[in-house]
Amino acid sequence: xxxxxxxxxxxxxxxxxxxxxxxxxxxxxxxxxxxxxxxxxxxxxxxxxxxxxxxxxxxxxxxxxxxxxxxxxxxxxxxxxxxxxxxxxxxxxxxxxxxxxxxxxxxxxxxxxxxxxxxxxxxxxxxxxxxxxxxxxxxxxxxx
Numbered sequence: 001x002x003x004x005x006x007x008x009x010x011x012x013x014x015x016x017x018x019x020x021x022x023x024x025x026x027x028x029x030x031x032x033x034x035x036x037x038x039x040x041x042x043x044x045x046x047x048x049x050x051x052x053x054x055x056x057x058x059x060x061x062x063x064x065x066x067x068x069x070x071x072x073x074x075x076x077x078x079x080x081x082x083x084x085x086x087x088x089x090x091x092x093x094x095x096x097x098x099x100x101x102x103x104x105x106x107x108x109x110x111x112x113x114x115x116x117x118x119x120x121x122x123x124x125x126x127x128x129x130x131x132x133x134x135x136x137x138x139x140x141x142x143x144x
Contacts, residue, residue: 004045009077017070025105028054035138049118053109113140
């Protein structure tokens with residue numbers, strides 16, 4: 001099974017350097033839409049409902065201290081772990097979200113049910129490490 005680092009590496013190799021904020025949101029949307037389209041997870045790692053949108057803690061640990069990240073700075077990840085179908089899904093994410101700014105992606109997630117439900121009424125900016133469930137992601141994006 002692929003992991004979040006394989007997906008992150010794929011995005012970095014296709015799009016180029018980006019902010020770590022943007023990388024997390026692209027990985028989040030890759031997981032969410034794969035759950036909706038294929039009814040299975042893309043990777044096992046979870047996302048948490050941080051104040052700046054969904055964040056995958058293992059990915060965060062891998063780039064902690066960086067604002068921008070290049071593919072060669074992400075030491076984990078292997079595109080070969082991705083199936084052709086998964087690559088097709090990731091290419092759709094790149095097409096639909098790849099040109100968006102990190103702030104736009106953050107704001108988009110703030111208006112979507114999975115992040116809102118996980119935050120459970122916390123005020124804007126309040127810290128939160130509640131997991132955004134894959135079930136809520138699949139249901140929400142599958143219903144769009």
